[in-house]
Amino acid sequence: MTRLLISTDLDGTLLDHHDYSFDAAEPMLQRLQTLQVPCILNTSKTFAELEPLRRRLGHSDPFIVENGAAVCVPADTALGRAMTPLERMGGYRYQCFGPERSDILERLRQLSGEYRFRGFADLDVEALVDCTGLDPAAATLALQRQFTEPLIWEDSDEALTRFAGALAESELQLQRGGRFVHVMGHCDKAGAMRWIARQYQSLWDEKVLVMALGDGENDVGMLQQADIAVRVRSPAHEPPEVPGRNDVRTTERQGPEGWYDAVEQTLRELDL
Structure with missing residues (x-):
């Protein structure tokens, strides 16, 4: 059996480029929770920024901060309890990949x-x-x-x-x-995404299919290494080139509207 894991950029992707709204994506976020599909926030934002944002999103899955510098896993989840060797920061287990x-x-x-x-x-x-x-x-x-x-x-x-x-x-x-x-340091969104996918594969003992969504140059590595790669259209710039891939999807709509469309298409294809 194969389980889906989503790794998503925030600004310009899940969040609107201009006003940081996620209203258009909110129904899909709720659907992913119902389906128990982890939605990993993979962002340049800081831990401090993500705390209030995750409350607004109703987000309870792991998240990746500062462009792949660290992964934070809620300690009270099944995955968090499986990671007791990792350091604890508040209510999270975390793995760092870069310098201070x-x-x-x-x-x-x-x-x-x-x-x-x-x-x-x-x-x-x-x-x-x-x-x-x-x-x-x-x-x-x-x-x-x-x-x-x-x-x-x-x-x-x-x-x-x-x-x-x-x-x-x-x-x-x-x-x-x-x-x-x-x-x-020499870390990035892609490396952190691969790391968290391996943790879920070990927890579930099942193959993990990784879907990545992003809109910027710092998302390219993540898109290159995902099983399903989606460029979310931006009002500010053209979609980035993703070398080595000829199967990257590009949304018609921008920001969270495009994000919703892409995730819906994947769930439909996987019959979820």
């Missing part, structure tokens, strides 16, 4: 004289609100990072290439998101 943010900030400080950029550590709440359209409470949570540092890049594309090379010397990498470039 303090190490990243030290390297960025060393490079700040050579390149023009501003990191979240350089912004206050008001500045982040201006950049993102988040309300002040949400912006406050977005600044509470643990494993990565988003940057507003203010230099040339050529400089960005050189900057990425300098980071690589310190075993750090750049990932492009919808609004920012993210400095992080």
Whole structure:
């Protein structure tokens, strides 16, 4: 028997690009809970941001934070109870894949004289609100990072290439998101997605079929490695190229409307 697992980006995918609404997707989220299909939030957002958002979504499945830097599993679930060797953070078991943010900030400080950029550590709440359209409470949570540092890049594309090379010397990498470039360790959404899929396969003792949905460049690895890959159409940019795949689906509708359509199609195909 095969079990379905969904790994989804948030901003621009499950959440509307402009107002972060998920109203169009909410009925499908409820249906997935009824079907006991885990919906893994796989995002650049922080743990602090996801706590209130998960309450709004009614979300009780594991989630992946800061572009694959860590996986958090609710400790009171069957999967969480199977993971007692992992460290505990509040009500979660978690697995980290990257360095601490303090190490990243030290390297960025060393490079700040050579390149023009501003990191979240350089912004206050008001500045982040201006950049993102988040309300002040949400912006406050977005600044509470643990494993990565988003940057507003203010230099040339050529400089960005050189900057990425300098980071690589310190075993750090750049990932492009919808609004920012993210400095992080050698981890990504794809690796975290594979890790959580293996945990479910072990728990269920059944084959896991992974569906991934995303809209940005930092979703490409996740889409490459999913069994079912869906690019959710964005109002802000063209769907990203997914090298090595000729079977990637692209939604007709944008954001959470397109997300709903894609998940509904998959459930129909799997007769769920």
